[in-house]
Amino acid sequence: xxxxxxxxxxxxxxxxxxxxxxxxxxxxxxxxxxxxxxxxxxxxxxxxxxxxxxxxxxxxxxxxxxxxxxxxxxxxxxxxxxxxxxxxxxxxxxxxxxxxxxxxxxxxxxxxxxxxxxxxxxxxxxxxxxxxxxxxxxxxxxxxxxxxxxxxxxxxxxxxxxxxxxxxxxxxxxxxxxxxxxxxxxxxxxxxxxxxxxxxxxxxxxxxxxxxxxxxxxxxxxxxxxxxxxxxxxxxxxxx
Amino acid sequence: xxxxxxxxxxxxxxxxxxxxxxxxxxxxxxxxxxxxxxxxxxxxxxxxxxxxxxxxxxxxxxxxxxxxxxxxxxxxxxxxxxxxxxxxxxxxxxxxxxxxxxxxxxxxxxxxxxxxxxxxxxxxxxxxxxxxxxxxxxxxxxxxxxxxxxxxxxxxxxxxxxxxxxxxxxxxxxxxxxxxxxxxxxxxxxxxxxxxxxxxxxxxxxxxxxxxxxxxxxxxxxxxxxxxxxxxxxxxxxxxxxxxxxxxxxxxxxxxxxxxxxxxxxxxxxxxxxxxxxxxxxxxxxxxxxxxxxxxxxxxxxxxxxxxxxxxxxxxxxxxxxxxxxxxxxxxxxxxxx
Numbered sequence: 322x323x324x325x326x327x328x329x330x331x332x333x334x335x336x337x338x339x340x341x342x343x344x345x346x347x348x349x350x351x352x353x354x355x356x357x358x359x360x361x362x363x364x365x366x367x368x369x370x371x372x373x374x375x376x377x378x379x380x381x382x383x384x385x386x387x388x389x390x391x392x393x394x395x396x397x398x399x400x401x402x403x404x405x406x407x408x409x410x411x412x413x414x415x416x417x418x419x420x421x422x423x424x425x426x427x428x429x430x431x432x433x434x435x436x437x438x439x440x441x442x443x444x445x446x447x448x449x450x451x452x453x454x455x456x457x458x459x460x461x462x463x464x465x466x467x468x469x470x471x472x473x474x475x476x477x478x479x480x481x482x483x484x485x486x487x488x489x490x491x492x493x494x495x496x497x498x499x500x501x502x503x504x505x506x507x508x509x510x511x512x513x514x515x516x517x518x519x520x521x522x523x524x525x526x527x528x529x530x531x532x533x534x535x536x537x538x539x540x541x542x543x544x545x546x547x548x549x550x551x552x553x554x555x556x557x558x559x560x561x
Numbered sequence: 562x563x564x565x566x567x568x569x570x571x572x573x574x575x576x577x578x579x580x581x582x583x584x585x586x587x588x589x590x591x592x593x594x595x596x597x598x599x600x601x602x603x604x605x606x607x608x609x610x611x612x613x614x615x616x617x618x619x620x621x622x623x624x625x626x627x628x629x630x631x632x633x634x635x636x637x638x639x640x641x642x643x644x645x646x647x648x649x650x651x652x653x654x655x656x657x658x659x660x661x662x663x664x665x666x667x668x669x670x671x672x673x674x675x676x677x678x679x680x681x682x683x684x685x686x687x688x689x690x691x692x693x694x695x696x697x698x699x700x701x702x703x704x705x706x707x708x709x710x711x712x713x714x715x716x717x718x719x720x721x722x723x724x725x726x727x728x729x730x731x732x733x734x735x736x737x738x739x740x741x742x743x744x745x746x747x748x749x750x751x752x753x754x755x756x757x758x759x760x761x762x763x764x765x766x767x768x769x770x771x772x773x774x775x776x777x778x779x780x781x782x783x784x785x786x787x788x789x790x791x792x793x794x795x796x797x798x799x800x801x802x803x804x805x806x807x808x809x810x811x812x813x814x815x816x817x818x819x820x821x822x823x824x825x826x827x828x829x830x831x832x833x834x835x836x837x838x839x840x841x842x843x844x845x846x847x848x849x850x851x852x853x854x855x856x857x858x859x860x861x862x863x864x865x866x867x868x869x870x871x872x873x874x875x876x877x878x879x880x881x882x883x884x885x886x887x888x889x890x891x892x893x894x895x896x897x898x899x
Contacts, residue, residue, distance in 0.1 A: 400854030414845035425842050429854040
């Protein structure tokens with residue numbers, strides 16, 4: 322592909338103390354796609370995203386975003402450039418109201434009118450948040466919290482959105498709803514999405530390409546359709 | 562009723578026996594080694610009788626025998642709270658302001674002295690709320706900033722004759738700088754570790770102030786701090802300006818009130834601002850705040866600085882207040898170390 326990737330990881334190594342979490346991860350995300358990373362527990366999926374957001378410092382390797390190296394930068398300097406993450410387990414601010422949570426997403430933005438417009442847009446995207454905007458974040462249900470976490474991240478106007486396990490602990494119906502929204506964000510707003518999921522079936526159906534992660538290394542990389550049809554994958558991750 | 566009594570009589574009896582066990586050693590053992598029972602037993606009987614009446618009332622209320630009395634009373638209370646809720650907030654604020662404004666007219670020196678302490682502690686508490694309440698950093702050495710503010714004014718005034726009003730921002734500013742100096746190395750810690758380190762810093766400041774005899778005169782404190790003064794226009798023999806030293810305690814009370822009100826307004830605005838929200842997000846989840854683009858280090862340092870300013874600046878003032886009211890030097894470290 323001649324197009325320049327929006328995100329490129331080159332041989333990323335990272336560790337927690339003496340435990341190596343990532344052993345040379347390389348991946349590319351091109352503008353406009355949905356890319357899924359699937360893998361078992363402890364394969365390094367969340368660590369990959371945390372390293373991309375510069376929260377987890379990397380030992381070796383390079384991270385390029387939008388044609389610029391971002392490794393070693395401060396984590397808080399990334400959202401203004403359009404790289405934002407919805408962390409695993411949602412991690413909304415439980416004792417702030419829904420509205421305050423959303424406003425925090427726009428923390429770095431100075432254009433008040435546009436922020437207000439985005440806020441209204443979020444309320445139309447997630448009508449339940451409008452009803453609950455004065456409630457504390459911690460009082461929302463799991464699905465609502467996930468919507469709030471996504472809406473909060475969208476308030477930063479991301480070019481590339483990293484989603485960490487959006488289906489975690491949610492009822493199947495809600496999960497479907499969340500994935501519809503993810504699809505919409507990608508199609509309508511043109512936001513590139515890097516998706517980490519344990520629910521491989523759902524993730525690969527939503528994504529255009531996929532990576533398979535095993536104990537800190539990428540073992541497979543292919544089109545999502547082909548991965549779905551791959552007998553190995555079906556056996557390992559789709560329970561057949 | 563019997564049922565209610567059955568539920569409670571055991572703990573009630575044990576409580577009374579325990580009370581006896583406490584009262585007798587207090588009243589029955591005398592300094593000369595003799596023992597007596599009469600006094601303790603009489604007191605115990607009074608308490609037992611009184612508490613039994615309370616117990617009966619409680620049981621009757623529980624089993625519904627008092628309903629004819631309590632029902633109209635609770636209805637009245639409900640009406641009163643509803644009426645109070647209808648009044649707009651500014652009415653209450655105005656009432657509180659007026660009450661605090663006329664307070665010194667009707668009260669003694671002692672009451673004014675206590676009121677000044679209360680107002681200073683309001684500023685302290687609000688500043689502490691920025692650090693501990695909003696940003697969620699447990700700072701146990703917070704009172705050190707109070708000391709920095711107080712000594713700044715006392716030293717500037719005694720050695721260089723700097724006026725009260727000029728030292729007000731200077732003291733606040735120096736407390737802020739002290740906050741940053743203490744904050745910068747300690748902000749790498751989180752939670753309990755931060756609490757321990759700040760406790761140590763508070764103790765360091767106290768020990769320095771207490772032992773640096775040549776500068777602070779140690780535990781004896783600094784004497785001869787001037788009270789604040791204001792410029793008043795006079796009209797005898799043409800227009801002129803006279804410097805009037807506010808030596809009366811009630812003037813100090815008004816200044817303290819003014820500073821407390823300003824601090825309340827400032828902290829409230831800060832609370833509902835973008836920065837206040839960011840502080841709260843750091844308290845809730847530091848990593849998530851970082852992912853949302855909040856510069857956690859800078860904002861925590863800012864919380865320290867702002868938190869330090871607010872105890873630093875009213876305090877210059879506690880110096881003359883103390884000197885005036887109790888003729889004691891500033892600051893006497895009988896203030897509780899938070």
